[in-house]
Amino acid sequence: MNIFLKILFVLLGLFIVLNWGLIMSGIIRKIIARVGMRRGIKVYQPYINLIKNYSLRSQLTHGVMFYLGPVFRLSGGVGIFLFMPLIYGSEYWSNFSFTGDLILIAYFMFFGMLGMALGAGEGGHPYSGIGVARGLAQFTAVEVPFTLAIIALAIQYKTLSISEIVAAQQGGIMHWTLFTNPLATIAAMLSFLGAMGHSPFNVVMAPQENPIGPPTEYHGTFLGVLQTNRAILHVVEAVLYMNLFFGGAGNWGVLILKSFLIYFWAVFVGMVFPRFRVDQSIPWLLKIPLVSGILAIVLLMIK
Amino acid sequence: MKILKNSILLVLLGFMTWMLFNLYKDYDSRDTLNDTARYYAEKGPDETGAANLVTSVVVTYRGLDTLGEVTILFLVSAIIGLLLKTENGTRKTAMRASSEFMITAAKLLIPMISLIGVYIFVNGHLTPGGGFQGGAILASTFILLLISISRNKIGHKVLELTEALSGLSFVLIGILGVILAAGFLDNKILGTGTFGSLLSAGAIPIIYSLIGLKVGAELSTIILELNQVQGKED
Amino acid sequence: MIQTILIILISVGMLLMAFVAIYHKNLQVAVIASGIISLFASVVYLFLAAPDVAITEASIGSVLTVAIFFYVLNKIRHEDPEK
């Protein structure tokens, strides 16, 4: 396939995902507000935020790494997008997934985090450091059940290629990993809660304790870049889970629906449960999710 | 506690006794000479010319042992001198001045006893006794001398000289054996002479006399050294 | 036979003297006892056809050794601060 055509489709896909990400976060926040008996923001509010941030005139930087932080962060998001096949069966929408498999995505998640952490670090604000430390610590625990789930999938499908995993789930809802391997799905979906950073795992960003979290010192264009990334990343992560556990998507419609539902799962739990401290969230993640992940593998090994 | 300790020691000693009893168990009295002794008895008189076989064994056949043995005395006298050397170095005899009677008796006895000593070692190859016994008797005269005469400069140097010279001669005679005869300390460097006479048995009388002088001097030195005390006494 | 009895007596005497030498409080007596052992031994040597040894033991073992012991004991007594 022509490489330029490929790039074109990639850019198009990126555009769609970005927009869907922005809209989805608007919708979700609206829903949260409504559940809380508030009116909430407008659905297109994220667009407004984004445009406002990109056009702010004050742009202060603390140094090279501070400057590069958002680039790393956005690279991380976009990179995952690039390595992710979006639509099952479509070579146009499979992005650059030929360069690497599931493991690549799992590890590339660190890329953005590292950049963010470093950029925030150079900002010199103590809260940045605290936020980063919390985020990284929690992330290690999140990754454990997720990895177990990935291993379970690899055992089950004998492949690490996402496209092939999706392909193996075709042919009806009962072929989804959700049903063929519910334990792995449980482990993964619980770890997904942590990965999304919603309550009860949102101590990293801690919106109540203003200002806190890694992006404390970021504003203006930098913050814009970070918001862009968040929009993309949320959708891409949902798409990853969709591909792995929920049969993938044959077309954009299914993709949008499924990713919304998957994302909403995290929001839904967050609306019900209060926030964990880090030293609480880690043991929690290492209990039920871990056990179900292990059970998933054990079951597969017995088979 | 002490009883306990002693009883443990007794048990130990009991075992020791048992062990030594096993040694005794195999002891059997002898009724013949073994090969070695037979050689001494048969060849000894001719080879060495000494009537006293013990002497021929001590001085010739096992001359190296004897050399070692006089060396031990030599060592001991040297060591005692070194060990008892006091910091300030002044030496005094501990004995008080002797009575007139003692001095007279000593003057009378000393030459006689010395003569006996000399006789014993000169005749070592013929009669019982020899260098050691004669030397010991010489040393006894020396004790007598010490008791009777309380001057503190009694022949320390003479003793040393005798000791060293006789030792040296002993070694030299030994070496002469290598050069002139069959081996170290071979007594055949001189003719064996008439069996049973004083001037016989090759170098044995000479060696035994040297031993006698040396042992006497060494034992005397030991006694002399022990007789010195620290200067602050008396 | 007389020899045997004599030797046995001397042996018993030596053993007795050995106990005296070990257990007597007075060191001088102990030393003399040990000298007597040597003396007895030299008698035994005479019986055992060893005149050379007998003379040596008598002159060195009983006389000179005891003399040396006495010299040392004398020295020790002289240097004893309490006496």
Next chain:
Amino acid sequence: MVNPIYIIAILLGSAFLIGLFQKKEKGLAGILSVLALAFAVFVSVSWFIHFTSGQQEVLQIFTGGARPPFAINLQMGLEESLFTMVINVLGLLGFIYLYRDFREEGIKGSVIFLVLMMAMNVLIMTRDIFNIFVFLEVASIATAGLLYLKKDFRSSAAGFKYLIAVGVISSFLLIGIGFFYLHSGTLNIDTYLQSNPTAVKGISMAIFLILIAIILELKPFPANGWALDVYQAAHPGISAMISSGTATASIYLLYKLLPLSSNDWTPYLIAIGLITFVGSNILGIAQKNGNRLLGYSSIGQIGFMLTILGLAPRLGEHFHFIFLSIFISHFLAKAGLFWISGIVQKQNIKEWSVLRKNSLLLFMFGFFILTLIGFPPFPSFYGKWQLIMELAQQRFFILIVAILAGSFFEGLYLFRWFGKVMKGEEEKENSLVIKWEKILPPVLFTIFAVIASYFLNNASEYGHSLNLIPIYFIILLFLLDFLPAWIKNSLVITAMVIYSVRLYPLIADDSLRLIFAGIFMLGGILTLFAGYSIKGKRAGFFPFAVMMYAGLMGLIEAENLFQFFFSWELMTLGSYILILRGKKSLIHAFNYMLFSLGGAYLIFIGIALSYFGHHSMDLNILSSSTMPGWSYSLLAIGFLTKTAALGLHIWLPGAHAEAESDVSPMVSGILLKGGVFGLILLFLLMGAEQSEQHTLLYVLGWLGALTALVGNLLAVFQEDAKRLLAYSSVGNLGYILFALAFMTNVGWLTALTYSINHFLFKTLLFLAIGGVVMRVKTHKMYEMGGLIKQMPWSFIAVLIGIITLAGIPPLAGYAGKWLFYNAVITKGWYFQGALVFFSGTIAFLYCFKLIYSIFLGQPKDKFRKVKEVPIWYIIPQAVLIIGIMIFSARPDLILKPLGNMLAQSNYFPTDPLSWENVTASTNLGYWSGYKIMLVIGVMFVILLLWLMLMSRKAQKIKQFNIVYAGERPFKPETTHFSHNMFSHYYKALGFLSLPLATGFWNGVNSVTHQVADSTRRIYTGNGQTYIIHILIYILIVYMLMF
């Protein structure tokens, strides 16, 4: 030829002659003594040359004008000439050493000394039992007499105890001799042997008494309190004579008398020797007094020689070589150490650090200590090797364990001493009085030891296969130590380059060796570059650096197990001393040595077990070991101590962290791969055919996974930057072990990739952090901060390093991770895999901590003026970064040939990685390092441009200018969140990082010390107790024998 009887005559004659001299003539007396001793040396040396140049006929020296059974005879053969030679040389030098003391104390001292020498000569040459008794008494009395040289009353007490003990012992000897004569009718050894003795009970008892008396003269543990007191109380010059001289004579006596016994003394001698060897060495652990410690060691060594003597019938033709090797090292080293002790004149071993004031003495001290322990290329190594191999051939495995245990304890206290001397607290007073006559003897003995090593090496079975060029180079470097550092550095680098070029064609077709050779040599050259930044002489650094690299290269080049072990020990020794050079590294270097020593001995046993039933030392014998399970596990554990597997890791952090800035990368990035290479060789050669190996590999796999977890977790909680990196090394080596244990194609590829990566990034990180530490003079990360401005280059290096470490695409670390997953899932070790993955995420935490705490946040005031690290640190870093980049972009360049080699070897033909251009794929997945690099690179640049476009007017502000709750913070420290950074993590998972291993080893340590301390209380100091010990000892041996 001069008749040897003249030795005796001259020595004794001059002794008597000196008796004639007056005090004024002490000079003359000294000259006479020296001449007499020199004459003795001359005679014995000429006889030794005579016998070694092919003459066989033994000279019989008759005395008393009669033939042997009737008169005393002496004998001069090869053995006698050797032993008299060494003793006379010792005597001459010992006299020179004591010369001044003798002068001060009067001339009688030299008389005693000459007599002692004479007695020892006779003891060696004589063939008559009673003669032995007489001259043993002479020697004992002379020894007791020489104690006069020390004035304090303790030496008198020791002298008395010695005399009374020796008196009792010789009483038994005399009884034995009497009954021997009664039953055999002769006093001559040869006659008795020729008479073909019928074993009467009585004579065996007599011979028992004779032999046990001689054995007691050799001071067997525990009936040796009297001797220890003498060692401690005597003038060191005298102790040297006792330890090296008298003991030599006595052991030769035993050797001479042993054939008398028709009883088989073998088991008893072995038991006596081993109990002495192990016992004394354990007791040595708790000893603080230098001379007494040497006494323990001396007695231990003699026990070892007793064991060998007991084994003589089993060792056959090798006996002489083994005995000689052990003997000569004990002889030279113990005398040398006692002589040095006399120069130091300190009691407590702590105070020996005064030796540092004189580098020659320090060198000799180290030399002798190492000679005693038996590190290659020191003389005793050869004997020990041969001994263990022979024992293995005859299945005496328990003996092997006991011998090595004893050696281990000996190594323990000797190395502690060594460390204290090298790094202990400095003595303030300058009390090292050095006179030429005190220095000369140990110097000569050092030279003798070198010569002995040379000959032993040539004489040993495999010595000729060794490549000695590096050893000569090391010696050269010692000689050139006075040159400035940069000259030596250039010399070493040149030499290494030349060596690499020479080596390359030899191993060019063996990718595995090539990889490791590359790591060792290129790594070595790179890290040495950092050394250019150091001014001055850097005394004592380069020989040991070269020693370490020589050892590492030796591992690669080894064609047989001897070479391998030789190199292994060389590497250990070199690295130990390099680590010891650090400022606070005393205890860590000691721990390192302990674990290395233990590990080396396990390897030793493992090799010995494999050798059983073979007749070659070829590496391949591992594959046909008759006890694969045992040799496999022992070798594996041995190698694991070097790679710091969990439980054996506690030495690593301190050792790596406290080493000098440029040593840390050497020992961490490079040295650890030595252990990995060992494991690789082991696994390659032994394979996984047997089921026990399968179990073992499974256990090793878990061990690796847990090591990775715990290592990384501990790294997270470190506040010390270098310690963090060190723990990270523990973790990384855990990955490697884990991957090796797979025993699959991809698994091994993973391990090799990890090895290369770990070398690249850990060397890089240690260089960078070492440079920073060198500038800011602290290891504590929370004391640093904000250094990115001052040290941008170091920051970049660390950034690249941690990206590689964490395995984040696109850099090379990801290659390892991807391979790893494929290997795990293929192998089916899922849980271990998950554990290791978890460890990987934890690694991310400390990576961030490292870079954040040091380089980011607010700069501390006191470091505002620090400079970038020296250019000599940056050059190797740049090279390493280039290396990482190349390996990241084109992993196929290295992995493809490696994979091919693995696939083509007999071991891993299945499931290899298949390559299609730059894309690698397995059954499970695929990965294209090149394309990933490309995609991410392009994307990163585009996004950067995008941001630059959007923020054209970005304004640089002061770092302190932050949103701090509406205020400006008042000092930088309050804004830098770096101390106790992951405390919440500790709350959650800290229980996994409890110092269980440390606790365990501390427990072992304290138990050993308590055992040592309570056992040594049998030496009550009461002379009477010592006699009771002797009696009990005789009884026990008697009861066991009869």
Next chain:
Amino acid sequence: MKYLGLEYITVIAGFLLLIVGLWGIISQKNIIKMIISFSIIDTSIHLLLVAIGFIRNRTAPIIDSSVDKLKAADQITDPLPQALVLTAIVIGIGITGLMLTYALKLYRQNKSLEINQYKSLKW
């Protein structure tokens, strides 16, 4: 009757004396007593040695009027052990003298003759 021979009695006496001497050396705290015990041991060994050389109904190994020079081998006792004893006696006095000297020196330095007072070197 055989066991009533002189040599048997002497050997038994020698052994008993040896044991008593050993007992003295391990039970007596006084240094002088220990030395005395040691000289007792010495004497006992001399007794043993002489007894070993003894042959019943024979004369001393001196070729004098009572011994036929040619048949000496059948008439004299063994000269060798006697020679050994001579040597041993002299060595014995040497050692005893040296021990006593040490005892004296110890007493001078510490004013005590108890062996258990000299334990400063231990462990």
